[in-house]
Amino acid sequence: MSRKARIQSLLDEAAMEIFHHIKDSEPSYPERWVPAANIKDELGLKLHSYPRENTIYCETGWLFGTLARILEDKDLVEFRKAKNRAFYRTVIA
Numbered sequence: 001m002s003r004k005a006r007i008q009s010l011l012d013e014a015a016m017e018i019f020h021h022i023k024d025s026e027p028s029y030p031e032r033w034v035p036a037a038n039i040k041d042e043l044g045l046k047l048h049s050y051p052r053e054n055t056i057y058c059e060t061g062w063l064f065g066t067l068a069r070i071l072e073d074k075d076l077v078e079f080r081k082a083k084n085r086a087f088y089r090t091v092i093a
Contacts, residue, residue, distance in 0.1 A: 015070040018043065022077060023090045036086035040064045
């Protein structure tokens with residue numbers, strides 16, 4: 001397997017872990033909409049995205065955003081924004 005294919009496989013695997021976390025969390029939220037902030041906090045997905053020597057030094061949800069988009073592209077989750085907050089829930093087939 002090429003490095004590119006292996007990286008894609010690992011990203012897909014990480015995305016599926018998020019999918020299962022969302023699915024497991026849904027019963028605790030109205031209409032199954034799980035806040036993205038809770039997902040990021042519970043799974044430790046707020047990470048530093050800039051080099052250490054850069055003037056910007058903060059944690060962001062860049063990795064979560066990428067993995068959530070993978071799930072959206074596979075039609076596994078849907079996204080909703082309300083009052084500057086993001087929410088996700090799994091798609092019921």
